[in-house]
Every structure is written in C-alpha cells, then in structure tokens.
Amino acid sequence: MLDKNKNFKTRNHDTPIINERIPFPEIRLIDPHGDQMGILSLEDALKSAKNAGLDLVLISNKSNPPVCRIVDYGKYKFSQEKKAKEAKKKQHSSNLKEVKMRYKIEEHDYKVRINQALRFLQASDKVKATITFRGREIQHTNLAIELLQKMAKDLESVAEVQQSPSRDGKNMVMILTPKK
Incomplete structure (x- = not known):
C-alpha cells in the first residue's frame, strides 16, 4: 500500500479525477447500482468501467484504499453541480x-x-x-x-x-x- 495516498489532494477541488488520471494502484470499486465490488487493481476497475460503457470516478481519496465508482461522468458532474447549487441556496450569510x-x-x-x-x-x-x-x-x-x-x-x-x-x-x- 502507498502511504502517499493519504496526503494526496486533487488539483482543482471542483473537478473529480476520472479514468486514467487516478493515481492509485489499488482501489475499492462501487458498481453503477451502488453495490461494492471489492478491492481491485486500477487496470481491472478501468476494464469494468469500459465494458459498462461508463467512467471510473474517484469518489474519496481519504480512505485506504481510495473509493472509486463506475458512473456516467456527465450525469455525475451534473448531479454534483445540482447538489452544490442546492447547498448554496440553503446557506444564508448573516449580515x-x-x-x-x-x-x-x-x-x-x-x-x-x-x-x-x-x-x-x-x-x-x-x-x-x-x-x-x-x-x-x-x-x-x-x-x-x-x-x-x-x-x-x-x-x-x-x-x-x-x-x-x-x-x-x-x-x-x-x-x-x-x-x-
């Protein structure tokens, strides 16, 4: 296991790391339905994502091994933006x-x-x-x-x-x- 992955940070907090850009050799994989597929090598996870016609997205790099999910990246990005917009609406800065x-x-x-x-x-x-x-x-x-x-x-x-x-x-x- 790499100890570096605990200190790993994304370049831009808003954009998730996908597919070949994921720097970890082993990951915990979640399938498109939300079921855990276990700990796999990055290559096997990428093959599973390609077979499903979807993308592999890094969800959390805090855990050991990091958690990735097979999703449609376009839909995932849209839902994340929608959640952020809803959270911003609910926030009220006190003047x-x-x-x-x-x-x-x-x-x-x-x-x-x-x-x-x-x-x-x-x-x-x-x-x-x-x-x-x-x-x-x-x-x-x-x-x-x-x-x-x-x-x-x-x-x-x-x-x-x-x-x-x-x-x-x-x-x-x-x-x-x-x-x-």
Whole structure:
C-alpha cells in the first residue's frame, strides 16, 4: 500500500479525477447500482468501467484504499453541480444591519426602529443598535442603556443579545442576533 495516498489532494477541488488520471494502484470499486465490488487493481476497475460503457470516478481519496465508482461522468458532474447549487441556496450569510437612533427618540420613531430591527432579524441578519450622542449628551449614558435594554426586551421573542450595551466613542452599541 502507498502511504502517499493519504496526503494526496486533487488539483482543482471542483473537478473529480476520472479514468486514467487516478493515481492509485489499488482501489475499492462501487458498481453503477451502488453495490461494492471489492478491492481491485486500477487496470481491472478501468476494464469494468469500459465494458459498462461508463467512467471510473474517484469518489474519496481519504480512505485506504481510495473509493472509486463506475458512473456516467456527465450525469455525475451534473448531479454534483445540482447538489452544490442546492447547498448554496440553503446557506444564508448573516449580515450585520444597523439601526441608529438618539436617546431622546419619540415613541413613533422608536416603533419604526423596532420594526426595522424585526425585519432584519426575521431575514436572519444580526442587528447593531446604535445610539449616537452629540456634545454634552454623553452624560446621559444611563438613559441610552435603558433604551437599548427596552429594545432588547421588546425584541426578546425573536432575538437574543450577543453584545450587551457598551460605549464605543460617542456611541452606545448593542448587538442582537436572531433566535434559532
């Protein structure tokens, strides 16, 4: 057995290695129906694939011996691309959205900010709630903390606090993440 096959890596992660490009002398072969045919030499596996009018595709080089399968390469490549596309659809990268306000915000404006944050959280995005201070307003950090805590309480059914209210220069910041 070769010890090199454990460290073997494909040139391009997207394209599988097929037929004569497979560098292993012995492989574990799976037939087109998904049944194991056992451990064979590469030459015997290639003959079996040619007799079936199909290709020999390297499925996994992590095991010892590596696993190959007899398949129609065109169909195999199509199904792999389709699986990758489906996986990409299901993936949602969580963005950080920001909701800005002042500590002296009016009730209607506060509700608008709550609705914005709610929309962001329902879209699986994180929300950064920022209260900006101007001039001497920085003395009223306790009012800003109370407002952010009120916001967290109003959104507690859909969000959890990732970062509690903290001062960041002339701002007070809190980060909320969607509940799972």
